[in-house]
Amino acid sequence: MLSCRNMEYSVGDFTLRDFSLELERGDYCALLGPSGSGKTVILELIAGLRPLKKGSVFIEGKDHTLTPPQHRPVGLLFQDYALFPHMSVYENIAYPLNIRGINKIEVWETVRTFAAELDISKHLNRMPGTLSGGEKQRVALARTLVIHPLVLLLDEPMSALDAPLRENSVALLNNVSAKGITILHVTHDPSEVCTLANRRISIVP
Amino acid sequence: MHYGKNYTSIRLIFLFLSGVMLLFIVAPLLGLFFSTSVPGLFETFKDREVTSSIGLSLGVSALFTILAGVFALPLAYIMARKEFRGKAIVQGLIDIPIVLPHSAAGIAVLGFISRDSALGKFADILGFNLVGSPFAIGVAMAFVSVPFLINAARDGFQAVPERLEQAARSLGASPFRVFRQISLPLAKPSVITGLVMMFARGMSEFGAVVIVAYHPMTTPVLIFDRFNSYGLDYARPVAVLFIIICILVFIALRLLGRKRKET
Numbered sequence: 001m002l003s004c005r006n007m008e009y010s011v012g013d014f015t016l017r018d019f020s021l022e023l024e025r026g027d028y029c030a031l032l033g034p035s036g037s038g039k040t041v042i043l044e045l046i047a048g049l050r051p052l053k054k055g056s057v058f059i060e061g062k063d064h065t066l067t068p069p070q071h072r073p074v075g076l077l078f079q080d081y082a083l084f085p086h087m088s089v090y091e092n093i094a095y096p097l098n099i100r101g102i103n104k105i106e107v108w109e110t111v112r113t114f115a116a117e118l119d120i121s122k123h124l125n126r127m128p129g130t131l132s133g134g135e136k137q138r139v140a141l142a143r144t145l146v147i148h149p150l151v152l153l154l155d156e157p158m159s160a161l162d163a164p165l166r167e168n169s170v171a172l173l174n175n176v177s178a179k180g181i182t183i184l185h186v187t188h189d190p191s192e193v194c195t196l197a198n199r200r201i202s203i204v205p
Numbered sequence: 206m207h208y209g210k211n212y213t214s215i216r217l218i219f220l221f222l223s224g225v226m227l228l229f230i231v232a233p234l235l236g237l238f239f240s241t242s243v244p245g246l247f248e249t250f251k252d253r254e255v256t257s258s259i260g261l262s263l264g265v266s267a268l269f270t271i272l273a274g275v276f277a278l279p280l281a282y283i284m285a286r287k288e289f290r291g292k293a294i295v296q297g298l299i300d301i302p303i304v305l306p307h308s309a310a311g312i313a314v315l316g317f318i319s320r321d322s323a324l325g326k327f328a329d330i331l332g333f334n335l336v337g338s339p340f341a342i343g344v345a346m347a348f349v350s351v352p353f354l355i356n357a358a359r360d361g362f363q364a365v366p367e368r369l370e371q372a373a374r375s376l377g378a379s380p381f382r383v384f385r386q387i388s389l390p391l392a393k394p395s396v397i398t399g400l401v402m403m404f405a406r407g408m409s410e411f412g413a414v415v416i417v418a419y420h421p422m423t424t425p426v427l428i429f430d431r432f433n434s435y436g437l438d439y440a441r442p443v444a445v446l447f448i449i450i451c452i453l454v455f456i457a458l459r460l461l462g463r464k465r466k467e468t
Contacts, residue, residue, distance in 0.1 A: 082372035
């Protein structure tokens with residue numbers, strides 16, 4: 001499903017050498033490693049936000065090594081959620097749908113469906129700056145899921161959340177995983193993914 | 206106790222020096238305003254030569270600010286986002302018009318548009334003489350004022366987190382769409398400030414404009430012409446009128462700056 005072969009990349013003092021990864025459809029894989037080990041860089045390489053020096057990225061058997069990020073069937077949930085501060089919650093979630101030229105009624109219905117599923121319907125008119133950490137995570141997740149990515153990349157999704165919110169977040173990610181989406185979850189905290197991941201990969205700096 | 210006394214004296218010295226500085230800025234302007242009669246000002250406002258010069262200054266500056274923006278914003282974005290060899294040299298080039306004497310800038314622009322230049326020859330073939338035209342005025346205005354736009358926009362783009370642009374890319378946006386829908390709206394207050402600064406600086410330009418086009422007269426050139434030909438009393442009302450317009454633009458700039466802070 002997701003096949004990363006012999007990936008190589010270097011930036012500044014950091015070098016990634018010969019990194020490979022094979023995930024099946026529906027896998028929930030935890031990518032564990034300390035800060036500075038290059039976990040986020042791996043996600044950005046898979047998402048196409050950084051160009052590979054060597055190696056390849058295959059998704060569903062198709063070579064996406066040179067595919068620009070906007071054309072990869074990948075969703076990336078950023079550590080700080082990266083919500084657009086000048087757009088409302090509704091506009092944030094509708095953003096990827098509008099890019100794809102979907103008509104307004106369909107956009108509205110899709111946003112309402114995902115907002116209801118992620119329990120953020122009442123926040124649709126709010127601006128991201130007024131949301132709590134947990135609410136921001138749900139909005140960012142909704143924005144990523146509306147494009148139906150084949151692979152969902154999660155970059156330390158719980159690092160900005162307090163302990164009670166983390167439990168909610170685990171339940172939320174469990175629900176997403178149950179839909180059969182292949183998930184690669186980057187974290188430095190193994191306890192975060194103990195009930196979520198069916199696969200674990202550790203990287204060292 | 207000793208500390209408190211020392212602090213008070215320093216505060217008094219600072220207040221005095223600040224007061225002198227403010228007076229230095231305000232006194233000549235107040236003197237100008239008080240020595241101009243209101244009826245005289247209204248007479249000047251009715252003077253067609255004055256109003257057409259104001260129209261020319263504002264119109265040409267506004268047009269060339271918008272035109273320059275088409276080229277300046279992509280450059281500002283590149284300067285904010287990309288690291289490349291020679292970036293410091295490019296930044297130096299952008300700042301050159303700020304440090305040049307404006308008359309020298311005018312001479313440089315004149316060389317660029319004169320009949321001997323490639324652009325001048327091309328215009329000549331089409332039947333235009335660029336020297337002494339509103340085009341020449343616009344080029345001179347833009348040359349000395351465009352660094353204000355580029356630098357303000359660059360700061361604005363730099364303040365936009367790159368993460369947001371990456372998020373938009375990963376959601377399916379092309380690089381141009383990211384620029385149009387994410388980077389530009391988020392940098393908008395700085396870009397508007399830059400545009401207003403460029404416009405204000407351009408319309409008040411004298412040194413470079415007077416060399417490339419004495420006629421048609423922009424207001425700064427008209428003020429100089431009246432002062433030179435008829436004396437201070439004749440030039441003063443035009444100067445007051447133009448200062449009022451400049452202050453209105455300046456107030457607009459400050460209001461936009463305040464809005465930016467609130468955002």
